[in-house]
Amino acid sequence: xxKKARSAKKTEFxxxxxxxxxxxxxxxxxxxxxAESVVRAANARRDPHLxxxxxxxxxxxxxxxxxxxxxxxxxxRRQLFNLHQAKSFxxxxxxxxxxxxxxxxxxxxxxxxxxxxLKHTIEGTREETFNDQAECDPVIEDIExxxxxxxxxxxxxAQKKGDMVGEIVLVDNGDEIDCxxxxxxGYGIPSIVEPEVIQFKKCKxxxxxxxxxxxxxxxxxxxxxxxxxHCILTHGGGQPPRGVRRLLYRLHNELKLPVYCLxxxxxxxxxxxxxxxxxxxxxxxxxxxxAIPDAKFLGLRSKxxxxxxxxxxxxxxxxxxxxxRAMQIAKYPWFANKKPWQREIKRLLDNGFxxxxxxxxxxxxxxxxxxxxxxxxxDKDWLD
Amino acid sequence: xxKKARSAKKTEFxxxxxxxxxxxxxxxxxxxxxAESVVRAANARRDPHLxxxxxxxxxxxxxxxxxxxxxxxxxxRRQLFNLHQAKSFxxxxxxxxxxxxxxxxxxxxxxxxxxxxLKHTIEGTREETFNDQAECDPVIEDIExxxxxxxxxxxxxAQKKGDMVGEIVLVDNGDEIDCxxxxxxGYGIPSIVEPEVIQFKKCKxxxxxxxxxxxxxxxxxxxxxxxxxHCILTHGGGQPPRGVRRLLYRLHNELKLPVYCLxxxxxxxxxxxxxxxxxxxxxxxxxxxxAIPDAKFLGLRSKxxxxxxxxxxxxxxxxxxxxxRAMQIAKYPWFANKKPWQREIKRLLDNGFxxxxxxxxxxxxxxxxxxxxxxxxxDKDWLD
Numbered sequence: 001x002x003k004k005a006r007s008a009k010k011t012e013f014x015x016x017x018x019x020x021x022x023x024x025x026x027x028x029x030x031x032x033x034x035a036e037s038v039v040r041a042a043n044a045r046r047d048p049h050l051x052x053x054x055x056x057x058x059x060x061x062x063x064x065x066x067x068x069x070x071x072x073x074x075x076x077r078r079q080l081f082n083l084h085q086a087k088s089f090x091x092x093x094x095x096x097x098x099x100x101x102x103x104x105x106x107x108x109x110x111x112x113x114x115x116x117x118l119k120h121t122i123e124g125t126r127e128e129t130f131n132d133q134a135e136c137d138p139v140i141e142d143i144e145x146x147x148x149x150x151x152x153x154x155x156x157x158a159q160k161k162g163d164m165v166g167e168i169v170l171v172d173n174g175d176e177i178d179c180x181x182x183x184x185x186g187y188g189i190p191s192i193v194e195p196e197v198i199q200f201k202k203c204k205x206x207x208x209x210x211x212x213x214x215x216x217x218x219x220x221x222x223x224x225x226x227x228x229x230h231c232i233l234t235h236g237g238g239q240p241p242r243g244v245r246r247l248l249y250r251l252h253n254e255l256k257l258p259v260y261c262l263x264x265x266x267x268x269x270x271x272x273x274x275x276x277x278x279x280x281x282x283x284x285x286x287x288x289x290x291a292i293p294d295a296k297f298l299g300l301r302s303k304x305x306x307x308x309x310x311x312x313x314x315x316x317x318x319x320x321x322x323x324x325r326a327m328q329i330a331k332y333p334w335f336a337n338k339k340p341w342q343r344e345i346k347r348l349l350d351n352g353f354x355x356x357x358x359x360x361x362x363x364x365x366x367x368x369x370x371x372x373x374x375x376x377x378x379d380k381d382w383l384d
Numbered sequence: 385x386x387k388k389a390r391s392a393k394k395t396e397f398x399x400x401x402x403x404x405x406x407x408x409x410x411x412x413x414x415x416x417x418x419a420e421s422v423v424r425a426a427n428a429r430r431d432p433h434l435x436x437x438x439x440x441x442x443x444x445x446x447x448x449x450x451x452x453x454x455x456x457x458x459x460x461r462r463q464l465f466n467l468h469q470a471k472s473f474x475x476x477x478x479x480x481x482x483x484x485x486x487x488x489x490x491x492x493x494x495x496x497x498x499x500x501x502l503k504h505t506i507e508g509t510r511e512e513t514f515n516d517q518a519e520c521d522p523v524i525e526d527i528e529x530x531x532x533x534x535x536x537x538x539x540x541x542a543q544k545k546g547d548m549v550g551e552i553v554l555v556d557n558g559d560e561i562d563c564x565x566x567x568x569x570g571y572g573i574p575s576i577v578e579p580e581v582i583q584f585k586k587c588k589x590x591x592x593x594x595x596x597x598x599x600x601x602x603x604x605x606x607x608x609x610x611x612x613x614h615c616i617l618t619h620g621g622g623q624p625p626r627g628v629r630r631l632l633y634r635l636h637n638e639l640k641l642p643v644y645c646l647x648x649x650x651x652x653x654x655x656x657x658x659x660x661x662x663x664x665x666x667x668x669x670x671x672x673x674x675a676i677p678d679a680k681f682l683g684l685r686s687k688x689x690x691x692x693x694x695x696x697x698x699x700x701x702x703x704x705x706x707x708x709r710a711m712q713i714a715k716y717p718w719f720a721n722k723k724p725w726q727r728e729i730k731r732l733l734d735n736g737f738x739x740x741x742x743x744x745x746x747x748x749x750x751x752x753x754x755x756x757x758x759x760x761x762x763d764k765d766w767l768d
Contacts, residue, residue, distance in 0.1 A: 107749050108606060110599035116745045119697045128697055160598040163544070163572040172567020183556020184581055188547040188572040191602070197568055214544040215494035218575070222492060313503045313512055361500045365491050 021196045023153060024103050030147035031100045038080075038093070050092060051075040053145040053285070060284040062333040067293035069279040071145070088139070094118050094129060095139045096147075102155035108192060110157055111137055145285045150194075151242065157191040162244040163214065164189050165221050166232030167204040168251075173197055179232065184221060189234065191243035193250065200255060205232045207258045208251050209298075209373065212238065212272060216262065216357050216368070223369040229377070232257070239272055245290045248276065252292050259292050260382065262373065265300035266318075266354035267325035270345070273297045278334050297383040298376050300355050302347035308372070314359035318352055340383050405580040407537060408487050414531035415484045422464075422477070434476060435459040437529040437669070444668040446717040451677035453663040455529070472523070478502050478513060479523045480531070486539035492576060494541055495521055529669045534578075535626065541575040546628040547598065548573050549605050550616030551588040552635075557581055563616065568605060573618070575627035577634065584639060589616045591642045592635050593682075593757065596622065596656060600646065600741050600752070607753040613761070616641070623656055629674045632660065636676050643676050644766065646757065649684035650702075650738035651709035654729070657681045662718050681767040682760050684739050686731035692756070698743035702736055724767050 034050070041048040053059070054074040063070045080089045098118045102109060109117065115136040120129055130136045144151055151158070163186035169178045172190065179187050190197070209231050211217050217235035220226070226233045232251065236244040251257050261276060263269035277295045279287025304310070318326075326345050335341040348354065360368040376382060418434070425432040437443070438458040447454045464473045482502045486493060493501065499520040504513055514520045528535055535542070547570035553562045556574065563571050574581070593615050595601050601619035604610070610617045616635065620628040635641050645660060647653035661679045663671025688694070702710075710729050719725040732738065744752040760766060 102749070105749060109603065109745065109749060110742070112599060112740075112742050113603070113745045113749075116698060116740075116742050117749065119746065120695055121697055157599070157602060160547070160569075160602065172569055175565040175567040177565075177567055177569070181559040181561075182571070183559040183561055183574070184576065185544075185556055185561070185572045185574040187566070188570045190567070190569040192568065215496060215541070218541060218544065219493065219497070311504055313505055314500060356496075356500075358494070358496050358500050361493065361497045362503065365486070365489060365493060365497075365501065 023194065023196055027147065027149045027153045028100060028103055030149060031096050031103075034096050034147060035093070047079055047081045048089075049077050049079045050089065050146065051077055052092075052142050055141060055145065055282075055285070057281065060281055062278070064333070067278065067334065068287040068291040069281060069284045070287060071284045091130065091135070091139045092142055092146075095136070095143050099143065099154040099156070108155040108157050110159075111140055111151075114140065114156060141283070150246075150286060150289055152192045152194050152246070155192075158242045160188065160191045160243065161237040161241045162189040162235055163187060163217060164232060164234045164247070166208075166226040167230055168200065168232050169202040171199045171201050176201065180227070184218070186217075186221065189244050189247055191241060193243050193247045195250075198247070198250075200250075203232075203255050203257075204230060205255075205257060206230045207260060207377075208232045208234060208248060210234045210236070210240070210248060210259060210261050210276070212236070212261075212263045212269065212357065219366070220369050220373075223366050225369045225373070229374065236272075239275065242286075242290070245276060248295075249290050249292055252294070259295040260298045260377070261295055262298050262357060262368075263300070264354065264356045265302055265304065265348065266316075266356075267322050267329055267348075269300070270297075270329050271325070274329065274332060274334070278332075294384075298373065299382075300357055300360075301383070302344055302351055305351065305353075305355060308360065308363060308367075310355070310359060311362050314355065314362050315351075315353035316356070318349070318354055322354065323349060338384070344383060407578065407580055411531065411533045411537045412484060412487055414533060415480050415487075418480050418531060419477070431463055431465045432473075433461050433463045434473065434530065435461055436476070436526050439525060439529065439666075439669070441665065444665055446662070448717070451662065451718065452671040452675040453665060453668045454671060455668045475514065475519070475523045476526055476530075479520070479527050483527065483538040483540070492539040492541050494543075495524055495535075498524065498540060525667070534630075534670060534673055536576045536578050536630065539576075542626045544572065544575045544627065545621040545625045546573040546619055547571060547601060548616060548618045548631070550592075550610040551614055552584065552616050553586040555583045555585050560585065564611070568602070570601075570605065573628050573631055575625060577627050577631045579634075582631070582634075584634075587616075587639050587641075588614060589639075589641060590614045591644060591761075592616045592618060592632060594618045594620070594624070594632060594643060594645050594660070596620070596645075596647045596653065596741065603750070604753050604757075607750050609753045609757070613758065620656075623659065626670075626674070629660060632679075633674050633676055636678070643679040644682045644761070645679055646682050646741060646752075647684070648738065648740045649686055649688065649732065650700075650740075651706050651713055651732075653684070654681075654713050655709070658713065658716060658718070662716075678768075682757065683766075684741055684744075685767070686728055686735055689735065689737075689739060692744065692747065692751075694739070694743060695746050698739065698746050699735075699737035700740070702733070702738055706738065707733060722768070728767060 038048040053071055054076050059072040059074040061070055061072055078089050079085050098114050115133045118129055164179055165182050165186045166179050177187055214235050214237055220233050248259055252259050261273050263272050279291035326348055330345040360372055422432040437455055438460050443456040443458040445454055445456055462473050463469050482498050499517045502513055548563055549566050549570045550563050561571055598619050598621055604617050632643055636643050645657050647656050660676055663675035710732055714729040744756055
C-alpha cells in the first residue's frame with residue numbers, strides 16, 4: 001500500500017498489463033500515425049504540422065441522402081514552428097499522448113480527469129500546459145476528428161446520466177444484466193457503451209421508448225409498461241448524454257429496434273429529438289455513429305391540448321426565447337421540407353403555450369402509460 | 385385502450401386495486417386524522433384549523449445528544465375562516481387528499497406530478513388551486529411535518545440520481561439485484577428506497593464508500609475497488625438526492641456499515657458531508673430518518689496538497705464566496721467545537737486554493753483507488 005510519493009513535476013505513467021481489443025489497436029495505430037508524421041517531418045527537416053478537420057459551422061452540412069449532419073472536407077493546418085500555433089500544436093500532441101496512455105493501461109477517465117492528467121508546468125518555464133479545462137476540451141475534439149475516433153474509443157467518458165429497463169439481457173464487462181429484473185432503480189446506463197464493454201445477449205423487446213426525464217421514466221417503470229408492450233424503456237435526464245445516444249444507436253442498428261421519443265411539447269423537446277435523430281451541429285463528426293434518422297417523435301404534440309381534452313390549468317406560456325428557438329428549429333433542413341413538422345411548430349406558436357409530459361397526469365396518474373403512449377403506438381401516430 | 389376522455393374540469397381518481405403495507409396504513413391513518421379534525425370542528429360549529437410545525441430557522445436546533453439537526457416544537461395555526469389563510473388551508477387539504485389518492489392507488493409520482501394532479505381552476509371562479517409549482521412544494525413539506533411522514537411515505541419521489549455497486553444483494557420490488565454483478569453501469573439508486581420497496585438480502589460488504597461525483601465513481605468501479613476492499617460504492621451526483629441519503633442511512637443503521645465520504649476539498653464538499661452527517665437545515669424534520677452522525681470525512685483534506693506531493697498545477701483559487709461559505713461552515717454547531725475540523729477549514733483558507741478529487745489523477749490514473757483511499761482507511765485517517 002505504501003507507495004513512494006512520486007515527483008509532482010511531470011506526469012509519469014506506470015506500465016501496466018494491457019487490456020486490448022481490436023478497436024483499441026485501431027485507435028492506437030491512428031494515434032501512433034499522428035506521432036510518426038511529426039517524427040518523419042523532423043527527420044526530413046520539414047516543419048511538423050497537423051491537418052485538423054475544421055469544426056466550424058461552415059464545414060457542417062446536412063446530407064439528405066444519409067439524413068444526418070456531416071462534416072465537410074475543410075481542414076486547418078496547425079504548425080509547430082508558428083508562434084501562434086506552437087502551444088496548440090503541443091497541446092494536441094499532449095492530448096493524443098494522454099489518450100494513448102489510457103488505452104495502453106486499459107483504463108478510462110473523464111475529460112476533467114484527462115485535463116488533470118496532462119496539466120503541468122512546462123519544465124524551465126512558468127507556463128502551464130493548459131490554463132483551464134476549457135483549453136483542453138476543444139483539443140480533445142480535435143483529436144477525435146483527426147484520428148476519426150469517438151471520444152469513447154479514446155477511453156474518455158462523459159457524465160453518466162440515464163437509466164434503462166425492459167426486455168433485454170446484456171453483458172456489461174462480463175456481468176450479465178437482465179434489464180427486466182432491475183426493480184424500481186433500473187440499470188444506470190454507462191457513458192462508454194462500445195461493443196467491447198457492452199454486448200447484447202438476448203432481446204425480446206420490439207421497440208425502444210425513450211422518454212425525456214427520469215420522473216416520467218419512473219411512471220412508465222412503475223406501471224411496467226415495458227412488460228406489457230415488450231419494449232425497452234430509457235431516459236437521458238433531459239438532453240441525453242453521449243452514452244445514452246450511442247446505446248440507442250446500437251439498439252436501433254444492431255437489434256433493428258424502432259426508437260420512439262416521448263418528449264415535452266416545447267422547443268427544447270423538439271431539439272432533443274433533433275439531436276437524437278440527426279446529430280448535433282456542434283459535434284457533427286459523431287453523427288455517423290450516434291444519429292438515428294429513423295427515430296420517431298411520439299409526442300407530446302401541439303394538438304394534444306385539444307385532442308386529450310387537457311385542463312387550461314396545465315398550459316405554460318411560451319417565452320420570447322421559446323418563440324425564437326421554435327422558429328430556428330422550423331428552419332432546420334431536416335424539418336424545413338416536412339409539412340407535418342411545419343404544422344406542429346406553427347401550432348405551438350399559435351397556441352402560445354407549451355406542455356410538459358407530466359401535464360397528462362391531470363387526466364389520470366397513469367394516463368400517459370395506459371392511454372396516451374399505447375394509443376399513439378397503435379395508430380402509428382407520430383412525427384418523422 | 386380507447387378510454388373515454390374525461391372532464392378536464394376537475395381531477396377525478398379512478399378506484400383501483402390497492403397495494404398496501406403497514407407503513408401505508410399508518411400514513412393513511414395520519415392523513416385521515418387530518419381530514420377528520422376538520423369534519424369534527426365543522427360539526428361542532430368551531431372554525432376548522434391546522435397546526436403546522438414551523439419550518440423556520442428559529443425552530444431548528446442541533447441536538448448534541450442525538451447529533452442531528454432537529455425541529456423544535458413551534459407550530460403555526462392555519463385557519464379556514466381567515467382571509468389570509470383560507471387559500472393555503474385549501475391547498476394543504478388538497479395536497480393531503482392527493483397523497484391519500486396516491487397511496488390508495490398504490491402509485492407514486494414526482495412533486496411536479498402531484499402539482500399537475502392537483503392544479504385546476506376552482507369551480508365557479510377564475511382562481512387556480514396553485515399558480516405554479518413553487519406554491520405547491522412548501523405545502524408538501526407542511527404535510528410531511530404535520531403527519532410526520534417522509535415525502536417518500538406520501539408516495540412522492542424526487543429526482544433520481546446516483547448509482548451503486550458492491551458486495552450486496554438486495555431485492556427491489558421483488559427483483560433480486562446483485563450489486564457485485566452490475567458491470568460498468570451499476571444499479572441506479574431509486575428515489576424511494578423504503579423497506580416496502582427495497583430489502584437487503586445478503587451483504588458481504590464491510591463499509592460504504594460514498595463519493596461525490598459519477599466520474600470518480602466510475603474510476604473506483606473500473607478498478608473494482610469494492611471487490612478488493614469488500615465494500616459498497618455509491619455516488620449522488622453532487623449533493624446526494626433524498627433517495628441516496630435514505631439508502632445510506634438504511635445501510636448504516638440496518639446493516640451496521642460505516643459510511644466514509646470522499647468529497648472535494650472545498651466548502652461544497654464540506655457542506656455535502658455536513659448534510660449527510662447532520663441533516664439539512666431547510667429540511668430539519670427529515671434528519672431523524674436520513675442523517676448519519678457517525679459518517680466519516682475521508683478527504684480530500686487541506687493537507688493533501690503537501691501530503692500527497694501534488695503539482696501546483698492542480699490548485700484552484702478560492703473565490704470570495706468560497707471563503708465566506710467556509711467561514712459559515714466553520715461555525716456550524718457540529719463543527720464549532722471540533723478542533724480537527726477547525727484546523728481543516730483554517731488550512732483551506734490559509735492555502736487559498738481548493739482541490740478536486742480528480743486532481744489526484746495527476747499522480748497516477750489510479751492513485752485515488754490504489755493509494756489514497758486504501759491508505760486513509762488503513763490508518764483510520766479521517767475527520768469525524
